[in-house]
Amino acid sequence: MAMQYPEWIWHNGAIKRWADATTHVMSHALHYGSSVFEGIRSYQTPSGPAIFRLTDHNTRLFASAKIYDMAMPYSLEQINAACRDVLKANDNTTDYLRPVAYRGLGGFGLSADTPTDMAVATWKMGQYLGASVLEQGIDACVSSWQRFAPNTLPAGAKAGGNYLSGQLVAREARRLGFGEGIALASTGLLSEGAGENLFLVFDGALHTTPVSAALLNGITRNTIITLARDVGIEVIERDLPREYLYLCDELFMCGTAAEITPIRSVDGRQVGTGKVGPVTRQVQELFFGLFNGSTQDKYGWLEPL
Ligand code: PMP
Numbered sequence: 001m002a003m004q005y006p007e008w009i010w011h012n013g014a015i016k017r018w019a020d021a022t023t024h025v026m027s028h029a030l031h032y033g034s035s036v037f038e039g040i041r042s043y044q045t046p047s048g049p050a051i052f053r054l055t056d057h058n059t060r061l062f063a064s065a066k067i068y069d070m071a072m073p074y075s076l077e078q079i080n081a082a083c084r085d086v087l088k089a090n091d092n093t094t095d096y097l098r099p100v101a102y103r104g105l106g107g108f109g110l111s112a113d114t115p116t117d118m119a120v121a122t123w124k125m126g127q128y129l130g131a132s133v134l135e136q137g138i139d140a141c142v143s144s145w146q147r148f149a150p151n152t153l154p155a156g157a158k159a160g161g162n163y164l165s166g167q168l169v170a171r172e173a174r175r176l177g178f179g180e181g182i183a184l185a186s187t188g189l190l191s192e193g194a195g196e197n198l199f200l201v202f203d204g205a206l207h208t209t210p211v212s213a214a215l216l217n218g219i220t221r222n223t224i225i226t227l228a229r230d231v232g233i234e235v236i237e238r239d240l241p242r243e244y245l246y247l248c249d250e251l252f253m254c255g256t257a258a259e260i261t262p263i264r265s266v267d268g269r270q271v272g273t274g275k276v277g278p279v280t281r282q283v284q285e286l287f288f289g290l291f292n293g294s295t296q297d298k299y300g301w302l303e304p305l
Contacts, residue, residue: 003123008089010082010120013074015089021119028103028114033161035102036064039256041125042087042095042305043291049092050302052256052290053219054080060219061099064157065116072101073116082120084305092305096125096257102160128257129179134284137262137276138179140193140253142242143169147214149186155214162216163195170194180253182245182266185214190240196253196261197221200244201272201279205234207248213239220254220287227286227295233279245269250277260284 173181289295
């Protein structure tokens with residue numbers, strides 16, 4: 001589907017027309033994957049438009065930059081403001097924000113002291129894994145590609161280069177006719193989806209793979225853990241072998257883009273009843289309740305536009 005570009009984007013300190021936010025073909029990031037980025041959603045809530053966990057996302061952006069020793073030319077407050085400004089410039093008609101910091105033009109060596117350029121784009125994401133997946137779920141597969149080992153690339157950084165792994169996993173899954181791919185870690189144990197964290201339900205408790213399993217420590221994952229524990233659902237972070245994908249009662253993936261997407265089958269095996277299960281439904285209600293007002297925003301996660 002052709003992408004509809006919004007009119008305005010923030011780039012290196014100014015709101016510009018989308019077409020004017022260009023970078024040189026010899027930018028370091030283009031050759032070496034040296035960018036860090038975030039994906040953030042905005043929602044229309046009963047108390048007005050809000051950006052979900054804006055500060056937590058941009059704090060992770062700065063953490064990713066720190067891991068790669070990338071100097072950040074703006075403060076957290078300035079990037080938060082840029083996110084608000086670009087949404088407003090586009091009349092708040094979009095629902096997704098993409099701050100990105102990247103090594104620009106200024107040297108060809110791997111350790112070159114390149115300047116850090118920054119942009120904040122916004123666009124209309126809608127449902128990332130397709131229409132009605134939140135109600136019906138997707139069919140997933142375990143990828144033939146593994147996640148990178150923890151002593152190769154840091155999965156805790158949301159860096160452009162990591163998404164070469166995600167592309168292999170996601171594109172293989174789509175080519176084989178699945179909605180999304182799930183990767184194993186180099187240990188052979190479960191890691192995460194191409195761009196989503198995983199939750200398995202056993203006997204009413206939520207089990208999720210640990211940060212040591214080569215995954216991005218997702219903000220949606222943290223949101224679910226927090227909301228579930230608040231209502232007395234047990235949450236266990238643990239290593240899990242692949243076959244538990246087939247044996248669990250319910251399974252879902254989560255992320256800013258995917259929100260809470262149920263998985264109804266893995267590798268052709270039905271998960272549970274093959275329908276959205278009661279715990280998944282409850283977690284969806286708690287999560288989406290933050291945006292329709294039925295879940296109290298007691299942690300101040302909805303940051304007003
Ligand atoms: N894992 C990967 C690899 C991702 O790209 C994402 C999406 N950013 C997630 C997990 C979920 O993270 P979050 O909930 O912070 O969006």
